[in-house]
Amino acid sequence: MSQKLNFYEMPGAPERRLDNILDLDDIMYVENLKMHFPVTRGLLKREVGTVKAVDGVSFHIKRSQTLGIVGESGSGKSTIGNCLLRNLNITSGNIYYEGHNMNDLNRRSLQKMRKNLQMITQDPFASLDPRMNIMDVVSEGLKIHHVLDNKAELYDFVVRQLEMVGINPDFRFRYPHEFSGGQRQRISIARALALQPNFIVCDEVVSALDVSIQAQIVNLLMKLQENMKLTYVFIGHDLSVVRYISNQVAVLYLGKVMELTDSDELYDHPLHPYTQALISAAPIPNPVVDRARERILLEGEIPSPINPPKGCNFCTRCKYADERCRTEEPKMVDVGGNHLVACHRVAGA
Numbered sequence: 001m002s003q004k005l006n007f008y009e010m011p012g013a014p015e016r017r018l019d020n021i022l023d024l025d026d027i028m029y030v031e032n033l034k035m036h037f038p039v040t041r042g043l044l045k046r047e048v049g050t051v052k053a054v055d056g057v058s059f060h061i062k063r064s065q066t067l068g069i070v071g072e073s074g075s076g077k078s079t080i081g082n083c084l085l086r087n088l089n090i091t092s093g094n095i096y097y098e099g100h101n102m103n104d105l106n107r108r109s110l111q112k113m114r115k116n117l118q119m120i121t122q123d124p125f126a127s128l129d130p131r132m133n134i135m136d137v138v139s140e141g142l143k144i145h146h147v148l149d150n151k152a153e154l155y156d157f158v159v160r161q162l163e164m165v166g167i168n169p170d171f172r173f174r175y176p177h178e179f180s181g182g183q184r185q186r187i188s189i190a191r192a193l194a195l196q197p198n199f200i201v202c203d204e205v206v207s208a209l210d211v212s213i214q215a216q217i218v219n220l221l222m223k224l225q226e227n228m229k230l231t232y233v234f235i236g237h238d239l240s241v242v243r244y245i246s247n248q249v250a251v252l253y254l255g256k257v258m259e260l261t262d263s264d265e266l267y268d269h270p271l272h273p274y275t276q277a278l279i280s281a282a283p284i285p286n287p288v289v290d291r292a293r294e295r296i297l298l299e300g301e302i303p304s305p306i307n308p309p310k311g312c313n314f315c316t317r318c319k320y321a322d323e324r325c326r327t328e329e330p331k332m333v334d335v336g337g338n339h340l341v342a343c344h345r346v347a348g349a
Helices: 077-084 107-116 134-144 151-164 181-192 211-228 239-245 263-268 273-281 287-292 323-327
Strands: 026-041 046-062 066-070 092-097 117-120 199-203 231-235 248-253 256-262
Touching: 026 077, 046 066, 046 077, 046 231, 046 248, 046 256, 066 077, 066 239, 077 117, 077 199, 077 231, 107 117, 117 181, 134 151, 134 181, 151 181, 181 211, 211 231, 211 239, 231 239, 239 263, 248 263, 248 273, 256 263, 256 273
Parallel strands: 066 231, 066 248, 117 199, 199 231
Antiparallel strands: 026 046, 026 092, 248 256
């Protein structure tokens, strides 16, 4: 049995800790996370509904490993990423980082913690201020948190950061529009790592890049993870990329986790009908194998998160759905080997 987490003290940290849940290997534990957005109408902003973007998600993330999150657009992947960093005030649930409930931290403690939690977004051009040169972009966080105030030290640090991600330091006074998409993403990575975090949310970081550039960025992320002992939450829709970089993968559908297990286990033995459909649609480099395999086509559109199905969220598109699926929500069950599935049809679920 692994050793219990050695908690550190932080001003304003809550007294409640997960000594009976978190092990030394766990850096984050998410418990029944919900993020609902009100739908309003009229001049008085009367609430007429609720968008259930994330609706009861639980998982834990191992230190120095990568949790991949996959699913269709609108499934709640990016919302989860923003909740983990406390960019959003969650509706309910708990997020424990290093054993401390982030909901209970005061403003000062949360600000200190933010140095350890960073995000790399999908569109590096939109996330980089076009009025700031790269020197200022990379050093902005250091100035905000007063990590380095000496100009000479700041200059040397930015040079090292750019070299680390493969950007020529001579370009440090150029502006974002003077770089390619892949170079801008490298700059975003340098900025995210400036405060030496240990937890990074990668939100569709390669989806806007060419395939050859995608491989370079993913390999860079994996190299940095190994050297700096980083923990990633890697959000994406390209199943091959997610499998390559992730240790565990969570399959998300309409705000709920359908399946969660080790990366190879998920792709080699998918159990949930939705996971099977996703994997069957992913291209395989071998054309002979690709043509021979069975495609699982999903009928209809993903339901609205304002009015999700009563039972299983996937029942409206699942060919195996029966009356129980339409009336009773399936629970997440471990079917063996730390393979979690939320499906009535799966044995033991």
